[in-house]
Amino acid sequence: MRTRLKGFSIIPVASLALAMMLPAGAVSAQSAASHGAAASGSGDRTMASSERPRDDLAAKLVRREVQRSPSSIPGREIVQVETLIPVGIESGWHAHPGEEVGYIIAGQVEMMVQGRANAVLHAGDGFLIPPRTPHNARDLGPETGWMLSTYIVETGQPLAPSVDPHVERWGRANAGGRSRRQVMFSATGIAAARNIWRRLTTLDGQLPSFRANVS
Numbered sequence: 194m195r196t197r198l199k200g201f202s203i204i205p206v207a208s209l210a211l212a213m214m215l216p217a218g219a220v221s222a223q224s225a226a227s228h229g230a231a232a233s234g235s236g237d238r239t240m241a242s243s244e245r246p247r248d249d250l251a252a253k254l255v256r257r258e259v260q261r262s263p264s265s266i267p268g269r270e271i272v273q274v275e276t277l278i279p280v281g282i283e284s285g286w287h288a289h290p291g292e293e294v295g296y297i298i299a300g301q302v303e304m305m306v307q308g309r310a311n312a313v314l315h316a317g318d319g320f321l322i323p324p325r326t327p328h329n330a331r332d333l334g335p336e337t338g339w340m341l342s343t344y345i346v347e348t349g350q351p352l353a354p355s356v357d358p359h360v361e362r363w364g365r366a367n368a369g370g371r372s373r374r375q376v377m378f379s380a381t382g383i384a385a386a387r388n389i390w391r392r393l394t395t396l397d398g399q400l401p402s403f404r405a406n407v408s
Contacts, residue, residue: 247351247352247354248351249285249287250287253284253285255276257274257275258273259274260273268347268348269291269345269347269348270346270347270348272344273341273344274341275340276338277338277339278300278330278332278339278340279337279338280333280335280338281331281332281333281334282332283329283330283331284331285329286329286355286357286358287328287355288325288327288328289322289344289352290324290325290347291344291345292321292322292323292344292345293321293322293344294319294321294342294344295320295321295322295340295341295343296319296341296342297317297319297338297339297340298340299316299336299339300332300339301314301315301335301336301338302331302333302338303330303332304320304328304330305328305329306326306328307326327358
């Protein structure tokens with residue numbers, strides 16, 4: 194039961210006093226997060242929940258899942274996530290098992306995508322990230338970066354695993370859960386098999402004359 198004094202609730206008054214004591218930047222970031230929670234009406238659905246596929250970004254950034262639903266595409270789901278990036282902080286290189294359709298709500302974010310020139314995005318700008326493509330985002334300030342991302346991804350796969358930007362594609366370097374060394378060995382084996390095939394093909398062309406000489 195809320196205690197009331199002369200028609201006023203103590204809880205809102207205490208909240209107002211606390212807000213006045215906080216730095217402006219902290220109030221801004223807190224307002225952004227609380228605004229998203231109120232808009233979704235779904236309560237606390239942070240990406241840190243153990244029930245969700247792994248999201249490495251949640252370890253260093255504020256990530257809140259807005260909604261999740263099966264896609265009309267078999268084996269895919271749609272996940273919408275709100276992200277806050279503090280000034281000067283990078284998300285770190287990562288990838289997604291599907292497309293990312295993003296929108297910058299606030300801040301100035303430098304987007305680094307493998308195979309593309311770096312781009313600086315401002316509030317109101319959108320961006321598209323292809324499936325399994327390493328990328329990184331850094332907030333340039335002066336305010337906290339705030340973005341909304343919609344992922345169309347493979348069901349049950351890690352949503353945003355960290356990756357090595359020097360690997361051409363996350364999917365190729367992690368196919369079947371193999372390590373980079375295993376992938377390198379596989380690539381070497383494929384190259385060796387191709388060389389053997391070329392030699393066999395050349396030898397096959399010489400077999401008629403060889404057989405004639407033998408007979």
